[in-house]
Amino acid sequence: MKKIVSVIFLVFLTLGVVRAQEPTSAGYTPSSYYTFSWNTAFPIGNFHDWVSQPGPAGFDFGGRYLIRNGLTAGFNIGWQRVAKIYDNETFTIPDKGIAVTARNYRFTWMVPFQAVIAYHFIPQKVVSPYIGLGIGGDYMEHHLMIQEYDIYKTRWDFSLTPEIGILARFGAFSDWGAILAFNYKWTTNRIDLYEEESRDLQMLNIKVGIALTIR
Amino acid sequence: MKTKPGLLFLGLGLLLTLSCSKYPPSSERLLEDLAVITQYDTKIDFNNYHTFSMATSIVKITNRDTTNVSDATATAILDQISKNMEARGFVQAITPVVPDFGVQVVYFQNTTVYTYYYDWWGYYPFWYYYYPYYPVYYSSYTTGLANIELIDLKVVDPNKKQLYLRWNGYIRGLLTGDHTTAEILRCVDQAFIQTPQLKTTAN
Numbered sequence: 515m516k517k518i519v520s521v522i523f524l525v526f527l528t529l530g531v532v533r534a535q536e537p538t539s540a541g542y543t544p545s546s547y548y549t550f551s552w553n554t555a556f557p558i559g560n561f562h563d564w565v566s567q568p569g570p571a572g573f574d575f576g577g578r579y580l581i582r583n584g585l586t587a588g589f590n591i592g593w594q595r596v597a598k599i600y601d602n603e604t605f606t607i608p609d610k611g612i613a614v615t616a617r618n619y620r621f622t623w624m625v626p627f628q629a630v631i632a633y634h635f636i637p638q639k640v641v642s643p644y645i646g647l648g649i650g651g652d653y654m655e656h657h658l659m660i661q662e663y664d665i666y667k668t669r670w671d672f673s674l675t676p677e678i679g680i681l682a683r684f685g686a687f688s689d690w691g692a693i694l695a696f697n698y699k700w701t702t703n704r705i706d707l708y709e710e711e712s713r714d715l716q717m718l719n720i721k722v723g724i725a726l727t728i729r
Numbered sequence: 730m731k732t733k734p735g736l737l738f739l740g741l742g743l744l745l746t747l748s749c750s751k752y753p754p755s756s757e758r759l760l761e762d763l764a765v766i767t768q769y770d771t772k773i774d775f776n777n778y779h780t781f782s783m784a785t786s787i788v789k790i791t792n793r794d795t796t797n798v799s800d801a802t803a804t805a806i807l808d809q810i811s812k813n814m815e816a817r818g819f820v821q822a823i824t825p826v827v828p829d830f831g832v833q834v835v836y837f838q839n840t841t842v843y844t845y846y847y848d849w850w851g852y853y854p855f856w857y858y859y860y861p862y863y864p865v866y867y868s869s870y871t872t873g874l875a876n877i878e879l880i881d882l883k884v885v886d887p888n889k890k891q892l893y894l895r896w897n898g899y900i901r902g903l904l905t906g907d908h909t910t911a912e913i914l915r916c917v918d919q920a921f922i923q924t925p926q927l928k929t930t931a932n
Contacts, residue, residue: 552741573741602762604923611771613923616764616901661764661902690734724737 541686543638544727546579546588549681549693551723555594560712564656564705565620569596574721576630584634590626590648590675596717597621605708619659622705622715626652628675641682648675648697654715658707671703671715681725689728695721763908765919766899769926773895778883779931781819782828783811787875791838798836802910806834809914810877813921817928830895831880838873875900875913877920879927896927 553572557565572594578586597620604615628650634642652673657666679695697719705712786799787806810832811821822828879896886892898920900913921927 550738550741606923609771611769611926613767614764615919615923616766617762684734692737723741724734726734 541638541640541683542729544580545729546577546586547681547691547725547727549574549576549578549723549725551576551693551695551721553592553594554720555596556718556720557596557715558718559714559716560710561596561622561705561715561717563710564708564712564715565596565598565622567596567598569594571595571597572719574626574723578630578632580637584637584644586630586632586634586644586646588630588632590628590630590650592626593623594626594719595621595623607708614660616660620657622654622656624652624654624703626650626673626675626699628673630677632677634681640686641680643680644678646677646679648673648677648699652701652703654701654703656705656707665707667705667707669703671701673699673701673703675699675719679721681727683725683727689726691725691727693721693723693725695719697721762902763912763916764899764901765916765923766901767897767920767924769896769924770893773881775895775927775929776931778829778881778895778929779818779820780822780826780828781814781830781832781879782822782882783807784831784833787834787836789836789838802913803834805910805914806875806917809917810834813918817921818931819929827882829881829883831882831892833878833880835876835878836873837876873902877917896924898924 551574552570553574555569555572557567557569572592574590574592576588576590578588580586600618600620602615603618604613605618606613628648630646630648632644632646634644636642650673652671653668654671655666655668657664659665675697677695677697679693679697681691681693683689683691699717699719701715703715705715784807786797787803789796789798814832815821819830877898877900878894881893881895884893898917900916900920902908
């Protein structure tokens with residue numbers, strides 16, 4: 515997994531360096547752009563106790579509209595799943611005196627949706643770094659599968675996602691480009707399917723995708 | 730230049746497809762391993778109990794009938810339970826001493842009993858009559874379930890003709906794979922391991 519991310523990152527950096535050689539006086543500032551990204555989530559904190567490995571199954575669709583001077587507003591919607599199989603895991607429900615030992619499949623899938631404000635430092639450039647903040651929510655389903663049983667809970671939440679990223683067009687006049695972003699996501703979601711309740715689920719995300727810019 | 734978006738789309742699609750691994754269906758999950766589920770009565774102190782008596786056979790309940798099984802596997806399971814009970818400080822009662830606990834194993838075939846997450850801990854009908862009324866979920870799968878039961882013979886309500894169940898351990902999935910006696914005995918041990926509260930210092 516790390517290897518894949520590293521390769522993509524290197525390719526992306528190379529692309530950025532090559533494009534940086536082009537004249538920057540030419541080109542345009544996009545009035546808006548849309549992105550479609552492959553997303554990998556890394557559960558942290560309490561969420562990591564539930565599923566302790568990254569989830570590469572995810573995608574994100576976003577749109578940004580220039581308000582003024584590099585400031586954009588827009589949206590993000592997506593789908594994401596994190597999952598892990600635990601062999602011979604014992605978990606307990608102490609107040610009920612229950613203990614269960616079995617192979618258990620744990621996974622959470624979610625549909626995030628957020629309004630986003632982002633600031634592009636040099637929006638007219640081919641390589642345009644930005645910082646942003648997403649505010650919104652998620653629909654999450656937490657599943658614990660033991661033998662033929664699927665015990666699950668569904669929850670909606672409120673979420674905040676500060677993000678840094680780079681939008682890189684394939685040329686000064688190209689409508690297409692790539693996006694690479696990294697964000698931290700905090701939610702009010704929780705999991706109470708096992709002995710330790712996981713609250714305020716948090717995760718880190720890496721997004722790699724394609725962007726269509728509109729002049 | 731136009732090929733770059735296409736390649737990126739293709740790459741993203743491939744990555745997404747590869748990353749979306751699927752879980753096996755429930756019927757396959759059931760075949761994989763045995764599950765050990767235990768529950769004890771959190772309201773009692775096991776230190777108030779000292780002796781126990783073992784059943785000499787396993788009660789087998791199918792959709793058709795109920796029989797007693799006392800073959801080599803049944804004997805091995807009962808012996809393993811005795812060893813674990815003794816390791817926890819309990820002593821086998823010798824007749825005519827009335828034991829504090831009665832221990833029996835009920836084995837269900839083609840059963841659909843499932844008690845994970847049940848809240849109720851109620852009265853138990855006379856243990857040699859039939860299986861108690863637990864809240865259950867039903868499924869269409871055929872599976873086997875061995876239930877080790879620790880029945881309180883010390884606190885008896887003669888008016889209601891009911892006994893209390895203080896601990897039980899379920900070993901689930903027995904009919905679905907080639908599970909050896911050794912595996913089942915490991916599960917018996919696991920049932921005790923995951924209930925450290927089940928021990929006594931009474932003399």
